[in-house]
Amino acid sequence: MDRLMNFLVSPVLKWALLVLAVVFPLISSNEYHIYVMATAFIWAIAVYGMNIITGYCGQLNLAHGGFFAIGAYVVAILTVDHEWAFWPAFIAAGLAGAIFGFLVGVVSLRLKEHYFAIFTLCVGFIIYLLLEKWEALTHGSLGIINIAPPEGFGFVDFTETVPFYYLVLAFLVLSVWLVSRLSRSLLGRTFLAIRISDDLAQSLGINLMRNKVLAFVLSTVYAASAGALYAGVVRFIGPAEADVVHTFDMITYLLVGGIGTLMGPLLGTLAITWLTQMLQSLEEYRMIIFGPMLVILVIFFPRGIVGGFLTWRGRRLANKASQQDQGGESQASVQTPSTPSADKQEAGNNA
Amino acid sequence: MLKLENVDAKYDSFKALDNVSMTVGQGELVVLLGANGAGKTTLFNTISGLLKPSAGSITLNGEDVTGRRPSALVQAGVVQCPEGRKLFPEMSVMKNLVLGAYVHRRDKAGIKKTLDHVLEMFPILEEKKNQAAGSLSGGQQQMVAIGRALMGRPKLLMLDEPSLGLAPLVVKQMFETIQTINRAGTTVLLAEQNAFAALKIATRAYVIENGRLVMEGDRDAMLGNEAVRKAYIGA
Amino acid sequence: MLKISNLTKRFGGLAAVNNVSVEFPANQVNAIIGPNGAGKSTFFNLVAGAMPPSEGKIEYQGMDITGMAPDRIARLGVARTFQTTMLFDQSTVLDNLIVGHRLRTQSRLWDVIINSKRLRDEEKKCRSRAAEVLDFVGLSHIGHRYIADISQEERKRVAFALAMATDPELVLLDEPAGGINPEETENLADLIRKMVKHGITVCLIEHKMDMIMSLADKIMVLDHGEKIAEGTPEQIKNDPVVIEAYLGSEQDVEA
Amino acid sequence: MDLFLQQVLNGLTLGSIYGLVALGLTLVYGILHVPNFAHGALYMVGAYVAYFTMVDLGLNYWLAMIAAGAVVAILSVLCERLVFHPLRHAPPIHDKIAAIGILLFLEAVVQMYWGADFRRMPTPYTEILHFGGLTIPAQRLLIIAGAFGLMGALHLYLKKTMTGATIIAMAQNREGAFLVGIDANRVAMMTFAIAGMLAAVGATLFAPINLVYPAMGHLLIMKAFVIIILGGMGSIPGAIVGGLIIGFAEALGGFYISNEYKDVIAFALLVVILSVKPTGLFTKGVR
Amino acid sequence: AEVNIGFTGPLSGGAALYGENTLEGLRMAAEEINAAGGVKVGGESYEINIVSLDDKYSPSQAAVNGKRLVQQYKTPAVFTPHSGGTFALQAFNQRDGFIVMSYTSIPSVTEKGNKLTVKIPPSFTDYIEPFSKMAMETSGKKVAVANATHDYAKYWTKAFVPKWEAMGGEVVADNPMDYNKSADFYTGVSKVLAAKPDVLFIGGASEPTGLVVRQARELGFKGSFILMDQAKIDEVAKVAGGLQAVEGSVGVTPLGSSEIEGARKFVEKYQQNHKNVATSETAYNYFAMHMLAQAMQEAGSVDDPAKIRAAMPAALKKIPAEYNPYDVNGISENGALETDVQLAQVIDGKVVLRRLSDVLSQ
Numbered sequence A: 001m002d003r004l005m006n007f008l009v010s011p012v013l014k015w016a017l018l019v020l021a022v023v024f025p026l027i028s029s030n031e032y033h034i035y036v037m038a039t040a041f042i043w044a045i046a047v048y049g050m051n052i053i054t055g056y057c058g059q060l061n062l063a064h065g066g067f068f069a070i071g072a073y074v075v076a077i078l079t080v081d082h083e084w085a086f087w088p089a090f091i092a093a094g095l096a097g098a099i100f101g102f103l104v105g106v107v108s109l110r111l112k113e114h115y116f117a118i119f120t121l122c123v124g125f126i127i128y129l130l131l132e133k134w135e136a137l138t139h140g141s142l143g144i145i146n147i148a149p150p151e152g153f154g155f156v157d158f159t160e161t162v163p164f165y166y167l168v169l170a171f172l173v174l175s176v177w178l179v180s181r182l183s184r185s186l187l188g189r190t191f192l193a194i195r196i197s198d199d200l201a202q203s204l205g206i207n208l209m210r211n212k213v214l215a216f217v218l219s220t221v222y223a224a225s226a227g228a229l230y231a232g233v234v235r236f237i238g239p240a241e242a243d244v245v246h247t248f249d250m251i252t253y254l255l256v257g258g259i260g261t262l263m264g265p266l267l268g269t270l271a272i273t274w275l276t277q278m279l280q281s282l283e284e285y286r287m288i289i290f291g292p293m294l295v296i297l298v299i300f301f302p303r304g305i306v307g308g309f310l311t312w313r314g315r316r317l318a319n320k321a322s323q324q325d326q327g328g329e330s331q332a333s334v335q336t337p338s339t340p341s342a343d344k345q346e347a348g349n350n351a
Numbered sequence B: 001m002l003k004l005e006n007v008d009a010k011y012d013s014f015k016a017l018d019n020v021s022m023t024v025g026q027g028e029l030v031v032l033l034g035a036n037g038a039g040k041t042t043l044f045n046t047i048s049g050l051l052k053p054s055a056g057s058i059t060l061n062g063e064d065v066t067g068r069r070p071s072a073l074v075q076a077g078v079v080q081c082p083e084g085r086k087l088f089p090e091m092s093v094m095k096n097l098v099l100g101a102y103v104h105r106r107d108k109a110g111i112k113k114t115l116d117h118v119l120e121m122f123p124i125l126e127e128k129k130n131q132a133a134g135s136l137s138g139g140q141q142q143m144v145a146i147g148r149a150l151m152g153r154p155k156l157l158m159l160d161e162p163s164l165g166l167a168p169l170v171v172k173q174m175f176e177t178i179q180t181i182n183r184a185g186t187t188v189l190l191a192e193q194n195a196f197a198a199l200k201i202a203t204r205a206y207v208i209e210n211g212r213l214v215m216e217g218d219r220d221a222m223l224g225n226e227a228v229r230k231a232y233i234g235a
Numbered sequence C: 001m002l003k004i005s006n007l008t009k010r011f012g013g014l015a016a017v018n019n020v021s022v023e024f025p026a027n028q029v030n031a032i033i034g035p036n037g038a039g040k041s042t043f044f045n046l047v048a049g050a051m052p053p054s055e056g057k058i059e060y061q062g063m064d065i066t067g068m069a070p071d072r073i074a075r076l077g078v079a080r081t082f083q084t085t086m087l088f089d090q091s092t093v094l095d096n097l098i099v100g101h102r103l104r105t106q107s108r109l110w111d112v113i114i115n116s117k118r119l120r121d122e123e124k125k126c127r128s129r130a131a132e133v134l135d136f137v138g139l140s141h142i143g144h145r146y147i148a149d150i151s152q153e154e155r156k157r158v159a160f161a162l163a164m165a166t167d168p169e170l171v172l173l174d175e176p177a178g179g180i181n182p183e184e185t186e187n188l189a190d191l192i193r194k195m196v197k198h199g200i201t202v203c204l205i206e207h208k209m210d211m212i213m214s215l216a217d218k219i220m221v222l223d224h225g226e227k228i229a230e231g232t233p234e235q236i237k238n239d240p241v242v243i244e245a246y247l248g249s250e251q252d253v254e255a
Numbered sequence D: 001m002d003l004f005l006q007q008v009l010n011g012l013t014l015g016s017i018y019g020l021v022a023l024g025l026t027l028v029y030g031i032l033h034v035p036n037f038a039h040g041a042l043y044m045v046g047a048y049v050a051y052f053t054m055v056d057l058g059l060n061y062w063l064a065m066i067a068a069g070a071v072v073a074i075l076s077v078l079c080e081r082l083v084f085h086p087l088r089h090a091p092p093i094h095d096k097i098a099a100i101g102i103l104l105f106l107e108a109v110v111q112m113y114w115g116a117d118f119r120r121m122p123t124p125y126t127e128i129l130h131f132g133g134l135t136i137p138a139q140r141l142l143i144i145a146g147a148f149g150l151m152g153a154l155h156l157y158l159k160k161t162m163t164g165a166t167i168i169a170m171a172q173n174r175e176g177a178f179l180v181g182i183d184a185n186r187v188a189m190m191t192f193a194i195a196g197m198l199a200a201v202g203a204t205l206f207a208p209i210n211l212v213y214p215a216m217g218h219l220l221i222m223k224a225f226v227i228i229i230l231g232g233m234g235s236i237p238g239a240i241v242g243g244l245i246i247g248f249a250e251a252l253g254g255f256y257i258s259n260e261y262k263d264v265i266a267f268a269l270l271v272v273i274l275s276v277k278p279t280g281l282f283t284k285g286v287r
Numbered sequence E: 001a002e003v004n005i006g007f008t009g010p011l012s013g014g015a016a017l018y019g020e021n022t023l024e025g026l027r028m029a030a031e032e033i034n035a036a037g038g039v040k041v042g043g044e045s046y047e048i049n050i051v052s053l054d055d056k057y058s059p060s061q062a063a064v065n066g067k068r069l070v071q072q073y074k075t076p077a078v079f080t081p082h083s084g085g086t087f088a089l090q091a092f093n094q095r096d097g098f099i100v101m102s103y104t105s106i107p108s109v110t111e112k113g114n115k116l117t118v119k120i121p122p123s124f125t126d127y128i129e130p131f132s133k134m135a136m137e138t139s140g141k142k143v144a145v146a147n148a149t150h151d152y153a154k155y156w157t158k159a160f161v162p163k164w165e166a167m168g169g170e171v172v173a174d175n176p177m178d179y180n181k182s183a184d185f186y187t188g189v190s191k192v193l194a195a196k197p198d199v200l201f202i203g204g205a206s207e208p209t210g211l212v213v214r215q216a217r218e219l220g221f222k223g224s225f226i227l228m229d230q231a232k233i234d235e236v237a238k239v240a241g242g243l244q245a246v247e248g249s250v251g252v253t254p255l256g257s258s259e260i261e262g263a264r265k266f267v268e269k270y271q272q273n274h275k276n277v278a279t280s281e282t283a284y285n286y287f288a289m290h291m292l293a294q295a296m297q298e299a300g301s302v303d304d305p306a307k308i309r310a311a312m313p314a315a316l317k318k319i320p321a322e323y324n325p326y327d328v329n330g331i332s333e334n335g336a337l338e339t340d341v342q343l344a345q346v347i348d349g350k351v352v353l354r355r356l357s358d359v360l361s362q
């Protein structure tokens, strides 16, 4: 049992997952599965971005879908209206994510908690409305067709599903790698300190604004890059891509996987994506199942797949440690680590 | 008046109270001593209904009240002044106090009388009565919490570390006040770190360790007990 | 070390800190006492930069730090703890402490991406600093525990350690002994002495008089935002104004 | 001038409905500390119940309003019991997701029973009044009067009655409320009932000049959020004033600036106001 | 044996009704075909099985669904009722080998050279000239644009405005409104009416369009309306307060008023199983399904999309009139179905029909 658990948290698992991802197209007979997987990976990249600002830094950003759309639109506009190739446009999309992220971040990060969340919700909505209304630039609600796909090389053609899958997988691996490096680094710890408390972080000499903005910009770059890849595969986009629904979807992925965890974003995205595909056969009735399922998940697995597992394991380990400690004078007893954010009802009371 | 028999309480799988049996007689002032994390607050919350015991029974004046809702217990006269105060931070001090008398809300004259009494006890609150409770200093908030509990005109008053964060002068007054309240006929159950001061006004005391009651005795026995002196009173 | 002149902080009509001038010398324990709501925590908030003063001047090591951002003040060597202990419940003790030394490091995003030598060195430095301060507060044995699992007193110590990890020269402790028992209070006092021995200047808010009296070199008493007395413990204990406002009669002090 | 007054009237109509919906949202936020994204779905269900009562059962408008209020109040209480109560210790983001779950579910159920068609709810008040050049359909007057009447009543209820005070107390500290003897569960349910009822009544008032369809709550709920943030979360006057601000911004902005950009105007207004006053217009300075 | 036919469209969310309506047409046709013994190819008869997937009007979902339909269900053709979905499917339909049966009247769908696309309804551009002509004759030359803001409405406006001006008309106000999301049209309508137009060019989904008409009348508008083809006169009238409210308006023919045999038959059949009024999206898709089945028989294949596509002209000639509510009589080289559209105008509270060719030749 313990050995299994250790395996599940050891790097071996990550390698195993990677190998699985690499061979997936070979063992899957069905191109549709590969296609779904590739799009899920794209979303996962964006969700990793959200995890940086929301999971690690504690700021719920509801404009995330908007930045995803910005990335997609930059690629669309540059390749269609200005005849750029995909890859330069892709880089431009990342840059645009950074620039807009910086501008929005500087203004919005002065706000706290729900105010920040709803403020960004509005920013997201404004992005949506601008994409829809600013016809001269975005083609308005008509959307943009014939977006250039990523240029391949040699025999590799990224308009084919399988090569595209590997392309996205490469980006995903890069993203996860960067996040894992980040989360273990001093910078990641800095973000965590901010998540616990602004005051605490400041008293430790952390420049709040600079770090928050950095986390925000990182997250928007992730979102915009994912959006750019998305534009490259769907090759048609409209303002609906900026719909707040996508942001909520991403939050759901994050929550189901485990917020603030490394593998959570990926597992959550895959779980929900496949679940939705499975429920497709129920057509319009599927929400009757999906809705309550979401509620049940949130009630009974509040920390998501990965978070729940880590807690369970953490408690076991701690139990063991304290058994070994027996006889020491430490009388503190073991308990479940409580939920990260303070109990809501008491939140107002932390005077 | 209050009787606990073999009460267990759990947080998830962690047993915070283990087979606790105790009695508090009418008019007594019983002190509960224990280190941090020993289970004092848990015991209080179990009595006041915020936590459901996982085993055992609680009787109040001969009536089984195990698992009753907190509101029902307040109605029955069991009022707790909780650790961490649990005030209504955005309401004025006055509103906080008045809400303390929620179960007596029909008795306007009675409320007025208790209110005067409380304000007399903590004059600073009179000064701050229109300020939001959350904007008071830590100690002032503690006073509001005690005041609010008194507004409920308790038969059994449970005070969970009331001296926490209070200035010595106020602490002294507070213990006097507790004694006064007790003499006037209210049964008091008191958890305190300030063991010496608490024992001085107590009738009896219990000592709790790791969720278990390990010692019981009247005031003098406790004050004389070497182990208690060492652990809870200091050199 | 710390020189305050005519410091005032007003909330609406209320002067929480009112025209306070005081000097706290280096390398000793300076205590601030006073009734609840006297403005002690507010005073700390002003010094640490958490809120700007309405009037007055704060000098730290001869430098004017009035109105400076809290993170800059922290980098100048001022650390603090909070009246309610704030730590990251879901991490281990050691993980909580590592970030404490962050302000003495330079690594940026770029270092993270390329995993630069600087980053690795600094992480090592932070880690060893965390272990050091943990040892300093006597908690080396619980470094792997989750914060949520440790006792109140241990939390207080971890909070100390966190402040220590910033390599401070001045630490502001807001009621460090609140809610812990006499024996543990004594241990905490020892710890504070040890800090001073290591060249740190301590400013302390506390209501536990026996602790203050045995620990402090200098005491300032606030009441209604105003300084009503300052001096050695001996002077304060016998100051009639202080007895009137705060301590109560002689016997009570012992209780 | 007439045109201007016409827009003021439009702003007032919109503002009333926005305010009413936002009021329920802000109340529930006070208790839950969570933006209830399902509130828009409750509004939608309210409209359908009223429609069903009027069209399928053939009862009159006011009975339909009562039925809608009652059914949605019960539904809202059920949500509290089954979903938000078990989540009361979870971080806010969890409630958000759960609320989205409820929203998806309610929409799907409604669509299953009534289909996705647009429906039109009749009203007995079809007269159109003219004052000078001003056109005022009676239903619009009813909306304005009804909304302000309800808001006034609610305000008095919360401020002047002890039961009202318990709702506010609950909002600020659940355990504290327990400890003074308030049956916190009952208060929570009551609050949800009131919020649900406000949404349903709002829907019944508004539906006759609009259409009834499963997605009718979507944009409204977004606006309601803008409103409660604008006014300060949990603030009752904030919700009302915020509703009016957004209503007027839309009507006047839509007329004098650009109808296409009128939603942009509303949202941009929020961004500007929050940039200046980061905690909304009506929050008190509390630590 | 069985042949799967794919559908991806909005079955939940704001556009669900529209999606359901189109799907219903396919289902009705499939039932009829199956009841008559299925599609007969090479001596074998295939039952038609409609596989429908929800895409919530999202192009990317449509693409995923398309992949799934083709890979998992081997559908030779996929129906989709929106241009976004069409574009998304066109990114890979030729390579993956399936016909996109697109229910959208945007001409560019078939102008991009995709060889396996069929555009089911007539291009909206066909309507613009006759609509303008009829409206100018009845009401006057000043038009105010107040139609919806979604993609389709934008296409319309773009084509409509220059045409109207070229015909000597004047556009006095241009103020599109979000028909799907607006809580209230009073502001928008009073704004365009302030410009004193003779004609209002409006249209989005029928019901909100009806509301716009109603509010325009409440605000004292006396002129006529041009209804963009998404809105159907009869349904608009129901919301607006009867046919007299839309007096003078021009629009596409409501199915119920059509004299074409196929249309009457279709409405009859529809009403046997449905309570509401049949819509054109149902009827067009119904026809398209029949035509597809016919084309499979002609092509002698249920799985070769190129062959099936090539057989369509022949199939059109064979298809019985009772399955053809709109008298579709041809298919262009690039896949657009062709018909001589009927137009409708409300005169003295009655719907009067005219052939497009007649209007233009006058």
Ligand SMILES: Nc1ncnc2c1ncn2[C@@H]1O[C@H](COP(=O)(O)OP(=O)(O)OP(=O)(O)O)[C@@H](O)[C@H]1O
Pocket (backbone or CB within 6 Å): A332, A333, A335, A336, B011, B014, B016, B034, B035, B036, B037, B038, B039, B040, B041, B042, B043, B083, C152, C179
């Ligand atoms: N909500 C909770 N979830 C899990 N464990 C808890 C919870 N509350 C308390 N505990 C644990 O139960 C035990 C008893 O805690 P309790 O708060 O009753 O102690 P206490 O004697 O009141 O301590 P203190 O003097 O610090 O107030 C402790 O080990 C504590 O960690």
Ligand SMILES: Nc1ncnc2c1ncn2[C@@H]1O[C@H](COP(=O)(O)OP(=O)(O)OP(=O)(O)O)[C@@H](O)[C@H]1O
Pocket (backbone or CB within 6 Å): B135, B136, B137, B138, B139, B140, B165, C011, C014, C016, C034, C035, C036, C037, C038, C039, C040, C041, C042, C043, C083, D285, D286, D287
């Ligand atoms: N943000 C604020 N807004 C309004 N008033 C405030 C604020 N902060 C503090 N006060 C007031 O300032 C005074 C001083 O508060 P402070 O917290 O500094 O007291 P303290 O000396 O730390 O008391 P304690 O020992 O009880 O913690 C109090 O009267 C308090 O009500």
Ligand SMILES: [Mg+2]
Pocket (backbone or CB within 6 Å): B040, B041, B042, B083, B160
């Ligand atoms: Mg306790």
Ligand SMILES: [Mg+2]
Pocket (backbone or CB within 6 Å): B137, B138, C040, C041, C042, C083
């Ligand atoms: Mg303080």
